[in-house]
Amino acid sequence: MSETSESLDRVMVIGAHPDDPEFGCAGTVVKWAQAGKTITYVLLTSGDKGSHDPDLRPGRLAALREEEQRAAARDLGVEQVIFLRYPDGLLENTLDLRRRLASLIRQHRPHIVMTIDPWRPYQLHPDHRAAGQAALDAIYAAREWYIFPEQLIGEAEPWRVKEVYLFWTDNADYWEDITPCFETRISALARHASQVGLDMDRLTKRIGERAREAGEKSGYEYAEGFKQFRFH
Numbered sequence: 646m647s648e649t650s651e652s653l654d655r656v657m658v659i660g661a662h663p664d665d666p667e668f669g670c671a672g673t674v675v676k677w678a679q680a681g682k683t684i685t686y687v688l689l690t691s692g693d694k695g696s697h698d699p700d701l702r703p704g705r706l707a708a709l710r711e712e713e714q715r716a717a718a719r720d721l722g723v724e725q726v727i728f729l730r731y732p733d734g735l736l737e738n739t740l741d742l743r744r745r746l747a748s749l750i751r752q753h754r755p756h757i758v759m760t761i762d763p764w765r766p767y768q769l770h771p772d773h774r775a776a777g778q779a780a781l782d783a784i785y786a787a788r789e790w791y792i793f794p795e796q797l798i799g800e801a802e803p804w805r806v807k808e809v810y811l812f813w814t815d816n817a818d819y820w821e822d823i824t825p826c827f828e829t830r831i832s833a834l835a836r837h838a839s840q841v842g843l844d845m846d847r848l849t850k851r852i853g854e855r856a857r858e859a860g861e862k863s864g865y866e867y868a869e870g871f872k873q874f875r876f877h
C-alpha cells in the first residue's frame with residue numbers, strides 16, 4: 646500500500662460511535678487485519694442516545710452497543726477495542742479529549758490512523774465533526790515534545806503517525822480494493838443490530854452501490870475511498 650520500505654503494521658481507527666468503523670472503513674479494516682496489521686479501535690462515545698425506544702435507557706443501550714461493537718470487531722480481526730465513553734450527541738473537540746487521544750497514540754504508536762473527515766461539507770452530526778477534528782489534532786500533538794509534555798516523563802516519547810485515512814469524505818484520493826472482503830464487511834455491520842436490525846437489506850444495497858461507485862473510480866469491483874495524508 647505504500648512505496649516506502651517501512652512496514653506500517655499498526656493501525657488505529659478513531660470513531661465517534663460504535664458502528665462508525667463498520668459504516669466507514671470495515672472493508673479496509675478486515676483486509677488489513679488479514680494482511681497481518683494490528684488494528685485498534687478507539688470509540689469516543691458508546692452511542693448511548695442511538696435509539697428512539699423510550700424503554701431503552703442510555704446505560705443499557707451503551708452496554709448493548711459496546712457488545713455489538715466488540716462482536717463486529719472480532720469478525721473483522723480487530724485486536725483491541727477501547728471505549729472512552731464521552732456522552733453521545735454532545736462530543737466536543739476539547740483539550741481533555743485531545744490529551745487522551747494523544748496519550749493513546751503515544752502508547753499504541755500506530756503507523757496509520759483512520760478517522761472521519763471532519764471537513765466534509767454539510768457534515769451535520771456534531772460528534773462526527775468533533776471526532777475527526779480531535780483525532781487529527783491529537784495526531785499533531787502526539788508528535789510534538791512540547792504538547793502535553795507530562796505524558797513524556799520516563800521512557801515515553803513523541804510519536805509520529807505516518808499515514809492518515811479519512812473516511813466519509815467527498816475528496817477521496819486513495820482507494821482500497823475490498824472486493825474479496827465485501828461479504829465480511831456487510832456481516833460485521835449487521836452485528837450492530839440495535840442500529841441496523843430491520844434496515845439490513847436496504848443498507849446492504851446502499852453500501853454495495855457506494856462501494857461500486859468507489860470501485861468505478863479506482864478500477865475495482867468494490868472499493869472504499871479515503872482522503873489520504875502521508876507524513877513520511
Ligand SMILES: [Zn+2]
Nearest residue numbers: 661662665773
Ligand atoms: Zn456515528
